[in-house]
Amino acid sequence: MPTLRLILGDQLDINHPWFRVADEDHLYVMMEVLPEATYVTHHIQKLLAFFHAMRTFAHSLARSGHRIIYLHLDAPDNLQDFGDNLMMLIRKYNITRLEYMMPDEYRLDEKLSKISGNLSVEVNVYDTNHFLTDRYEVQRFFEGKKTFVMEQFYRYMRRKHGILTEDGKPVTGVWNYDRENRSALKPGIPVPQPLLFSHDVSSLETMIRRMNITTFGQADSRRLIWPADRTEALQLLGFFLDHLLPRFGEFQDAMSVRSWSLFHSRLSFSLNTKMIHPGELVSKVVDHWRNHPEIPFSSVEGFIRQVIGWREFMRGIYWHAMPGYERMNFFGHDRPLPGFYWNGKTRMSCMRHTIEQSLQYAYAHHIQRLMVTGNFALIAGIHPDEVDRWYLGVYIDAVQWVEITNTRGMSQYADGGMIATKPYASSGKYIHRMSDYCSGCHYDVSARDGEFSCPFNSLYWHFLDRHRERTGTHPRMGMMYRTWDSMEGTERRRILRRAEHCLEHLEEL
Ligand code: FAD
Numbered sequence: 001m002p003t004l005r006l007i008l009g010d011q012l013d014i015n016h017p018w019f020r021v022a023d024e025d026h027l028y029v030m031m032e033v034l035p036e037a038t039y040v041t042h043h044i045q046k047l048l049a050f051f052h053a054m055r056t057f058a059h060s061l062a063r064s065g066h067r068i069i070y071l072h073l074d075a076p077d078n079l080q081d082f083g084d085n086l087m088m089l090i091r092k093y094n095i096t097r098l099e100y101m102m103p104d105e106y107r108l109d110e111k112l113s114k115i116s117g118n119l120s121v122e123v124n125v126y127d128t129n130h131f132l133t134d135r136y137e138v139q140r141f142f143e144g145k146k147t148f149v150m151e152q153f154y155r156y157m158r159r160k161h162g163i164l165t166e167d168g169k170p171v172t173g174v175w176n177y178d179r180e181n182r183s184a185l186k187p188g189i190p191v192p193q194p195l196l197f198s199h200d201v202s203s204l205e206t207m208i209r210r211m212n213i214t215t216f217g218q219a220d221s222r223r224l225i226w227p228a229d230r231t232e233a234l235q236l237l238g239f240f241l242d243h244l245l246p247r248f249g250e251f252q253d254a255m256s257v258r259s260w261s262l263f264h265s266r267l268s269f270s271l272n273t274k275m276i277h278p279g280e281l282v283s284k285v286v287d288h289w290r291n292h293p294e295i296p297f298s299s300v301e302g303f304i305r306q307v308i309g310w311r312e313f314m315r316g317i318y319w320h321a322m323p324g325y326e327r328m329n330f331f332g333h334d335r336p337l338p339g340f341y342w343n344g345k346t347r348m349s350c351m352r353h354t355i356e357q358s359l360q361y362a363y364a365h366h367i368q369r370l371m372v373t374g375n376f377a378l379i380a381g382i383h384p385d386e387v388d389r390w391y392l393g394v395y396i397d398a399v400q401w402v403e404i405t406n407t408r409g410m411s412q413y414a415d416g417g418m419i420a421t422k423p424y425a426s427s428g429k430y431i432h433r434m435s436d437y438c439s440g441c442h443y444d445v446s447a448r449d450g451e452f453s454c455p456f457n458s459l460y461w462h463f464l465d466r467h468r469e470r471t472g473t474h475p476r477m478g479m480m481y482r483t484w485d486s487m488e489g490t491e492r493r494r495i496l497r498r499a500e501h502c503l504e505h506l507e508e509l
């Protein structure tokens with residue numbers, strides 16, 4: 001009697017022990033189902049990239065001799081539900097045992113354990129080996145501590161895995177080179193063209209349209225640019241090592257109209273679908289640096305910190321704090337998300353560039369997500385549910401465990417500071433320093449009030465002013481409150497009036 005093994009759309013890890021030997025006893029199943037395609041409105045490229053990668057993975061398993069059933073979204077026998085489909089297959093193939101790997105999202109974890117409880121067959125759940133930590137390692141690490149400080153966890157990870165350490169100490173004597181990762185892109189610095197793939201997935205798009213699935217964003221489905229499998233994910237990694245890593249650190253926080261991805265790796269989709277493993281990625285980066293010692297260490301350390309630090313930390317906080325995390329709203333923000341998030345039609349140049357490229361490529365890099373669209377939503381007081389819905393739909397790498405912690409936590413501070421050490425709120429000054437957006441803007445970044453003043457400026461002070469009770473005593477906000485208090489009363493009133501005007505006319509900004 002065969003065992004049925006479910007593979008989810010973000011479990012495309014060909015190196016998992018499950019796939020070592022092909023045999024008759026294991027029947028694999030992958031399924032495209034409507035609830036996954038519609039639990040949020042997805043960017044069309046996200047749907048295309050996930051389904052294409054899932055189909056490619058199923059083909060490669062079949063080619064290596066595994067028995068696999070793949071349910072297409074429009075297959076007549078697809079019951080459009082994980083549980084119903086599993087039940088149907090269990091009956092059809094006289095299955096006696098179901099096995100699945102722990103899902104990374106709470107929603108599916110709940111669903112699969114409920115389904116398992118209703119089945120008459122034995123169910124085995126496997127850990128995935130997809131991360132460097134288990135689900136609750138972050139929780140255990142911070143047990144008894146008052147706050148979750150990513151830097152402490154990051155050092156623990158460096159030591160535990162012996163990454164760029166010697167005798168438990170950093171090889172260079174310094175743990176963190178964050179201070180060296182803050183340059184704006186200077187004119188004349190060449191930025192490589194990103195490596196783009198070109199998959200014809202037009203038949204997939206036709207299927208999605210025929211099934212009336214609501215999507216947003218653009219796609220040229222004859223040339224889908226995202227990797228379809230591990231081979232392509234490794235090509236993307238090779239391109240990153242050869243062309244982008246040397247300047248990754250220096251320009252990690254830069255933003256520019258000249259490039260939509262600058263020196264970023266664009267490996268998040270490959271990592272989150274498990275085409276590549278974070279441990280393997282880090283080893284390759286370290287080996288490459290050892291063979292090319294001219295690459296600045298700050299680039300190597302900065303990149304590794306994102307992967308073994310932030311990424312694993314976010315996953316741990318997710319499993320520690322769900323499901324309550326989904327409802328957190330520390331500031332009580334309640335405004336709807338302005339329409340321009342969905343179409344890019346705004347006169348704010350930084351927002352227009354970030355949103356337009358998100359709609360065009362389903363991608364924006366970290367500082368655009370945090371300090372432009374995220375920052376705006378925070379200081380404008382948008383409801384975190386609305387912000388989450390947008391971020392969970394728009395990006396190619398958006399899966400809830402890493403989306404919600406970054407959005408609700410890091411960017412909106414809706415968790416009251418579990419993840420971020422202070423709210424990532426800023427005026428236009430930061431965007432001006434780190435980008436070339438402001439020179440082409442309808443608004444004046446140096447003005448705080450008046451019709452043409454940068455909305456980020458007045459909204460920033462309005463945010464501080466209206467949340468004084470919640471953030472006024474925060475040690476890292478003290479200087480900003482002192483600056484605000486030192487302004488003349490008339491000026492403060494003018495700024496707040498301008499902010500009120502912006503808030504009343506958000507859609508027209
Ligand atoms: P690089 O800059 O090349 O970084 C390398 C890798 O480090 C990334 O691929 C990613 O796996 C990891 N990484 C970097 N920063 C973070 C971080 N803050 N948290 C977790 N991992 C990180 N990342 C997602 O994978 N999915 C999301 O849905 C997502 N939503 C975000 C929402 C907001 C509001 C913010 C501020 C950040 C979000 N991030 C998300 C984190 C980060 O912005 C992306 O991982 C990154 O931009 C992906 O591009 P890249 O692969 O070129 O990254």
Ligand code: DLZ
Nearest residue numbers: 008009010031032033036037104105399
């Ligand atoms: C993102 C996604 C989409 C759009 N559709 C499916 C699907 O139809 N079937 C599936 O197994 N997985 C899909 N995925 C990825 C899942 O949402 C993913 O398995 C969860 O993010 C679990 O972490």
Ligand code: SF4
Nearest residue numbers: 348350428438441454
């Ligand atoms: Fe953005 Fe303000 Fe600069 Fe315009 S002036 S690009 S709105 S920061």
